[in-house]
Amino acid sequence: MIIQKTENSRISTFDPNNFSFGGTFIDHMIICEYENGKWGDVKLVPYGPIPFTPAMMGVNYGQACFEGMKAYKDKDGQVFLFRPEKNFERINKSAKRLAMPEVTEEMFLDGLKALVDIDRDWIPQGEGMSLYIRPLIFATEEALKARVSEKYMFAIVATPAKSYYSEPVSVKISDHYSRAANGGVGSAKAAGNYAASFYPTQLAIEEGYEQIIWTDDATHEYFEESGTMNVFVRINDTIYTPPTSEKILDGVTRDSFLQLAKKRGIEVKVEPIPVKTVIEAQKNGTLKEVWGVGTAVVTTVFQALGYQGEKLALPKLSDADSYAATLKKDLVDLQNNLSEDPFGWRVVVDHALETV
Amino acid sequence: MIIQKTENSRISTFDPNNFSFGGTFIDHMIICEYENGKWGDVKLVPYGPIPFTPAMMGVNYGQACFEGMKAYKDKDGQVFLFRPEKNFERINKSAKRLAMPEVTEEMFLDGLKALVDIDRDWIPQGEGMSLYIRPLIFATEEALKARVSEKYMFAIVATPAKSYYSEPVSVKISDHYSRAANGGVGSAKAAGNYAASFYPTQLAIEEGYEQIIWTDDATHEYFEESGTMNVFVRINDTIYTPPTSEKILDGVTRDSFLQLAKKRGIEVKVEPIPVKTVIEAQKNGTLKEVWGVGTAVVTTVFQALGYQGEKLALPKLSDADSYAATLKKDLVDLQNNLSEDPFGWRVVVDHALETV
Numbered sequence: 001m002i003i004q005k006t007e008n009s010r011i012s013t014f015d016p017n018n019f020s021f022g023g024t025f026i027d028h029m030i031i032c033e034y035e036n037g038k039w040g041d042v043k044l045v046p047y048g049p050i051p052f053t054p055a056m057m058g059v060n061y062g063q064a065c066f067e068g069m070k071a072y073k074d075k076d077g078q079v080f081l082f083r084p085e086k087n088f089e090r091i092n093k094s095a096k097r098l099a100m101p102e103v104t105e106e107m108f109l110d111g112l113k114a115l116v117d118i119d120r121d122w123i124p125q126g127e128g129m130s131l132y133i134r135p136l137i138f139a140t141e142e143a144l145k146a147r148v149s150e151k152y153m154f155a156i157v158a159t160p161a162k163s164y165y166s167e168p169v170s171v172k173i174s175d176h177y178s179r180a181a182n183g184g185v186g187s188a189k190a191a192g193n194y195a196a197s198f199y200p201t202q203l204a205i206e207e208g209y210e211q212i213i214w215t216d217d218a219t220h221e222y223f224e225e226s227g228t229m230n231v232f233v234r235i236n237d238t239i240y241t242p243p244t245s246e247k248i249l250d251g252v253t254r255d256s257f258l259q260l261a262k263k264r265g266i267e268v269k270v271e272p273i274p275v276k277t278v279i280e281a282q283k284n285g286t287l288k289e290v291w292g293v294g295t296a297v298v299t300t301v302f303q304a305l306g307y308q309g310e311k312l313a314l315p316k317l318s319d320a321d322s323y324a325a326t327l328k329k330d331l332v333d334l335q336n337n338l339s340e341d342p343f344g345w346r347v348v349v350d351h352a353l354e355t356v
Numbered sequence: 357m358i359i360q361k362t363e364n365s366r367i368s369t370f371d372p373n374n375f376s377f378g379g380t381f382i383d384h385m386i387i388c389e390y391e392n393g394k395w396g397d398v399k400l401v402p403y404g405p406i407p408f409t410p411a412m413m414g415v416n417y418g419q420a421c422f423e424g425m426k427a428y429k430d431k432d433g434q435v436f437l438f439r440p441e442k443n444f445e446r447i448n449k450s451a452k453r454l455a456m457p458e459v460t461e462e463m464f465l466d467g468l469k470a471l472v473d474i475d476r477d478w479i480p481q482g483e484g485m486s487l488y489i490r491p492l493i494f495a496t497e498e499a500l501k502a503r504v505s506e507k508y509m510f511a512i513v514a515t516p517a518k519s520y521y522s523e524p525v526s527v528k529i530s531d532h533y534s535r536a537a538n539g540g541v542g543s544a545k546a547a548g549n550y551a552a553s554f555y556p557t558q559l560a561i562e563e564g565y566e567q568i569i570w571t572d573d574a575t576h577e578y579f580e581e582s583g584t585m586n587v588f589v590r591i592n593d594t595i596y597t598p599p600t601s602e603k604i605l606d607g608v609t610r611d612s613f614l615q616l617a618k619k620r621g622i623e624v625k626v627e628p629i630p631v632k633t634v635i636e637a638q639k640n641g642t643l644k645e646v647w648g649v650g651t652a653v654v655t656t657v658f659q660a661l662g663y664q665g666e667k668l669a670l671p672k673l674s675d676a677d678s679y680a681a682t683l684k685k686d687l688v689d690l691q692n693n694l695s696e697d698p699f700g701w702r703v704v705v706d707h708a709l710e711t712v
Contacts, residue, residue: 021501022499022500022501023498023499023500023501025409025411025498029409029410031410047409048409049407049408049409050407050408050409050410051405051406051407051408052405052406052407052408053381053385053403053404053405053406053513054385054387054406054492054494054509054511054513055381055490055513055515058414058415059414059415059420059492059494059547060420060422060490060492060547060550061547061550061551062418062420062546062547062548062549062550062551062552063550063551063554064415064416064418064551066416096555097552097555098551098552098554098555099551099554099555099558132500134411134416134500136410136415136416138410138415139551142379142381143378143379144378144379144488144490144513144515145377145378145379146550146584146652147554148554148558153410155410157409157410157411157500159411159500174539176539177539177540178537178538178539178540179537179540180537180540181534181535181536181537181538181540181573182534182537182573182574183530183532183533183534183556183573184533184534184535184536184537184540184552184573185548185551185552190418190548190551190552191415191416191417191418191547191548191551192418192541192546192547192548192549192551192552193418193548194416194417194418194419194502195417195418195419195420195454195455195495195541195546195547195548196418196453196454196540196541196546196548198419198454198455198503198504199452199453199454199455200539202455202504217537217538217539217540217573217574218538218573218574228502296502
């Protein structure tokens with residue numbers, strides 16, 4: 001790895017109590033370029049612009065995929081990543097589906113650790129605070145031909161992330177728009193999947209909802225995801241979530257919730273969730289909770305489901321009664337080194353670059 | 357429009373008989389930036405790089421769409437665009453579906469004309485030669501939040517295009533992968549649609565085909581598009597093409613073929629094309645031709661269809677007997693000012709910037 005430390009650190013301008021999540025960038029980034037059939041040197045360099053023309057294939061043909069993950073700082077200042085190997089596996093799954101070159105462990109995991117290590121001062125401390133990390137791969141060849149690019153960039157950029165409590169939201173069960181096709185790219189964290197979701201979400205907002213529960217594109221009879229999150233439904237005391245598939249993202253938070261639920265002895269069923277079943281359960285009072293999970297907010301709890309023009313209210317549960325809140329706390333405590341880690345999910349980021 | 361002419365024209369290095377299509381760029385480009393809810397000045401500037409960080413939303417969340425169009429130079433050196441208002445309408449349709457700001461006529465049509473005018477020397481002359489033009493809009497805000505971008509760039513870049521005869525190809529009728537979902541972005545020229553198509557196409561190539569005929573994602577029983585083109589089928593002496601929909605792109609070449617076919621008195625049916633009907637027609641000898649149409653190559657004729665492990669051969673027709681070849685010639689002659697233009701499709705590009 002080639003390391004070029006910044007000579008103009010911006011850390012003195014960073015106020016951990018007052019910053020914009022997503023728009024504040026740490027001092028460094030990882031970049032690595034692919035050309036002539038192979039990846040070049042992994043470089044840790046100052047965060048900043050790189051020249052691209054509007055003929056860059058990444059913005060013309062959409063070969064671009066990413067990961068979202070976090071680093072956490074405990075009360076002693078120790079820094080941890082959370083299950084980074086899951087993101088490493090998934091970015092390569094996404095890359096394969098988009099006909100992009102896979103990245104190596106050195107690029108992804110070593111790059112990640114070096115970046116988090118060198119910029120560990122940017123990680124805010126305290127409940128729910130973290131560093132949000134964005135590894136991505138995108139096509140960089142300058143060419144106007146609708147074919148696979150011959151040049152790519154792998155990069156890791158990061159922004160400090162606030163603790164944010166997410167208010168319960170109302171979600172519309174989609175009856176027209178969809179997120180993924182059979183035989184499509186729904187299971188990949190493909191850039192284009194996000195762009196495709198914005199307009200339907202805007203329409204749902206105009207109808208008085210905050211998010212969409214995506215359903216299958218052919219019949220709209222089954223739950224797929226909610227917003228940019230995996231979806232969970234609790235009927236009586238059983239938790240349901242759809243199985244991952246080529247249409248449903250294999251979420252790290254989803255998998256962690258499943259394991260944490262099992263550890264607590266909560267009954268979990270990974271099976272298709274018919275919209276009809278959820279609506280019936282709402283009508284007969286057995287529907288207890290519906291929520292989404294993802295890296296950014298961990299959990300968003302739903303207070304109402306929009307279906308066929310009706311807004312169906314969900315019960316308000318106390319944190320003690322809510323599986324969503326209980327499992328969120330289990331996860332966040334584990335991530336922040338406030339509890340045991342029987343799964344081996346925490347990965348300490350060693351001090352390795354201090355003498356550089 | 358702000359015009360900044362290059363002081364380092366590369367035109368002397370351009371050999372119209374020997375250049376790389378898609379990788380050779382004309383001297384200038386159009387750019388226009390969107391910020392604070394509005395588009396700024398339209399600028400005609402030297403083609404070249406613009407600084408973006410890897411946090412650019414365009415490569416993270418895929419808000420990016422484009423158009424493909426051409427300018428033609430006739431034997432007297434007059435330069436024409438072809439139905440540019442169709443591309444203007446469509447880029448805004450794409451932008452809307454991707455929750456991006458629509459562009460103005462001044463940005464798109466005036467920008468286009470100014471660019472083609474100032475770089476008219478880059479347009480190669482002769483049969484099938486043209487300038488391939490790429491208008492595009494992409495998200496430029498630097499932010500790691502999965503939401504609509506607040507900054508965009510509209511750009512027009514262009515590359516000289518060769519006359520290229522496209523050999524007949526074998527195409528696989530897709531039985532698993534798909535291009536578009538119901539309620540998805542198939543009808544938009546969204547960047548992500550192209551990335552999604554590359555891997556299935558690579559698999560088809562490994563099976564001995566050159567392209568894919570995309571079918572509906574739920575049943576694979578109906579033709580949608582072929583490769584990056586609209587698809588036409590001729591059974592006996594009737595031409596079929598699927599109706600445009602939210603899954604099928606409203607192609608300018610498709611529409612032109614339909615109008616040219618009607619002008620010739622060829623029977624045209626715009627209706628869903630069942631795979632079964634095409635296969636039966638191949639078996640009973642009534643399937644005469646299947647081809648794709650698009651701006652880049654105009655027409656790609658298919659010599660065989662792959663279906664359920666079988667490679668079904670298509671007849672070889674002479675150019676005189678082929679509707680694909682006949683309509684292609686009609687179109688190309690019109691585009692190159694070699695025939696009348698009863699439709700008003702040609703748009704002359706005036707000399708306006710010579711004195712700048």
